[in-house]
Amino acid sequence: MLAPGNHKVTCLTRATSCNDRTTPGRAASFADASAPGRGAGTLARVDTLLARTADDAARAARELLGVVRRTPVERARWLADPLGVDVHLKCENLQRAGSFKIRGAYTRIFRLSDEERGRGVVAASAGNHAQGVALAASLLGVPATVFMPEGASLVKERATRGYGADVRFAGTSVDAAVDAALGYARSTGRVFVHPFDHPDVVAGQGSVGLELLEQVPGVSTVVVCLGGGGLLAGIAATVKQARPDVTVVGVQAEGAAAYPPSLWAGHPVPLETMSTMADGIAIGRPGDLPFSIISRYVDEVVTVSEDAISAALVRLLERNKLVCEPAGAVAVAALASGRLRPTGPVVATLSGGNIDPLLMLRVIRHGMVADGRYLAFMTAIRDRPGALAQLLARLADLGANVLDVVHERTRSSLAVDDVEVLVVLETRGRAHREEILRALAEQGYGVHQAVEPATAGGASGAGAP
Numbered sequence: 001m002l003a004p005g006n007h008k009v010t011c012l013t014r015a016t017s018c019n020d021r022t023t024p025g026r027a028a029s030f031a032d033a034s035a036p037g038r039g040a041g042t043l044a045r046v047d048t049l050l051a052r053t054a055d056d057a058a059r060a061a062r063e064l065l066g067v068v069r070r071t072p073v074e075r076a077r078w079l080a081d082p083l084g085v086d087v088h089l090k091c092e093n094l095q096r097a098g099s100f101k102i103r104g105a106y107t108r109i110f111r112l113s114d115e116e117r118g119r120g121v122v123a124a125s126a127g128n129h130a131q132g133v134a135l136a137a138s139l140l141g142v143p144a145t146v147f148m149p150e151g152a153s154l155v156k157e158r159a160t161r162g163y164g165a166d167v168r169f170a171g172t173s174v175d176a177a178v179d180a181a182l183g184y185a186r187s188t189g190r191v192f193v194h195p196f197d198h199p200d201v202v203a204g205q206g207s208v209g210l211e212l213l214e215q216v217p218g219v220s221t222v223v224v225c226l227g228g229g230g231l232l233a234g235i236a237a238t239v240k241q242a243r244p245d246v247t248v249v250g251v252q253a254e255g256a257a258a259y260p261p262s263l264w265a266g267h268p269v270p271l272e273t274m275s276t277m278a279d280g281i282a283i284g285r286p287g288d289l290p291f292s293i294i295s296r297y298v299d300e301v302v303t304v305s306e307d308a309i310s311a312a313l314v315r316l317l318e319r320n321k322l323v324c325e326p327a328g329a330v331a332v333a334a335l336a337s338g339r340l341r342p343t344g345p346v347v348a349t350l351s352g353g354n355i356d357p358l359l360m361l362r363v364i365r366h367g368m369v370a371d372g373r374y375l376a377f378m379t380a381i382r383d384r385p386g387a388l389a390q391l392l393a394r395l396a397d398l399g400a401n402v403l404d405v406v407h408e409r410t411r412s413s414l415a416v417d418d419v420e421v422l423v424v425l426e427t428r429g430r431a432h433r434e435e436i437l438r439a440l441a442e443q444g445y446g447v448h449q450a451v452e453p454a455t456a457g458g459a460s461g462a463g464a465p
């Protein structure tokens, strides 16, 4: 087991909630035995908890046989080459109902007594947990009601209904949906299925850890997407119990990173605001049980930017032909952004693949901008025959692929014999983009970039376990 004091919280990118306590990129120890709740007695209790959780996950894996897919592990050479170590992707995006969530939900409902199953279950979620609970309940013949916030994705709502759950809307946030679900549980006797803060849920998610140990026996580092912590806690318990030498790393979106300040404080600390495209991991407060396991056994928690997430999602599509939702791609984002320098072989989890086509379009666009492969600019040209053709010919000479052109004549600030043109290009990368901008400037085009990497097409959301 790891000695206390060797855990790290690393703020990898711009402003994260732990920046006021540490320099970006610097790792800091948080497992200080003098911190509140971290005395020797607490650690001993957590050791027992770890052993119990790992055993419980092994039982869950047996209960899940024939229910969940043993998802494949794919190699990612595009990640491996720059890092100089083998990288494998554990593809829970290909799991039934599109994410690992079925594992925890099924384990929890399977272990209910007949009397509890008869009362039925209730959950609150805007996404993957809703689908996991709905599918698990239908497989076990248990009635399920799921409260979703107004405005939850239509695709996820339809899928949840499609698995047979009674879907109801409550409020505009997941917190409001949780309140409604808890009220419903109290008034009807239904069993509330928590998305991450329950031993059976953590045990079910832990079955991912057991699989990956079998699939990549020589694994040295495991990198896991982190929201409330059920998945990471389950994986950390199973992996550390069997192989204490393996490094386990959690990854959060920097706009919704509740773990770094909580780890520093030694207890779960709620976030006041969240903003990230990775709605699956936008959880405002770590779960108590996952926190107690993660704070003791996870070696490092890092954060990644929105640009890193969208760029990773595009690369996974392109290079591995794998569809991921933003939350599902954060482990890969930590590796691809070059900020994590793991020992290999590495296993990175792809935790989910449920993404609306419209969000996918926006994220791809954002990812291409982040990768320097998309350029939109405005320029003024003379309003005379051939001027536009000349601009397009220059772009063709520069090897740029024109995606769109908009011709604007009416803006009052334009000279009467000028027109403004918005040109959208696909480029080969950052260097090519800079070459095009430089060449246009040299040829006398006054170019105004319409889309900057940090601002293009992002989505924001919060609290969708």
Ligand SMILES: Cc1ncc(COP(=O)(O)O)c(C=O)c1O
Pocket (backbone or CB within 6 Å): 099, 127, 128, 129, 195, 196, 225, 226, 227, 228, 229, 230, 231, 232, 280, 281, 283, 325, 327, 328, 351, 352, 353, 464, 465
């Ligand atoms: C795709 C995806 N990845 C990761 C997570 C985070 O899981 P946890 O809350 O157990 O940390 C979620 C949670 O819903 C998710 O949907």
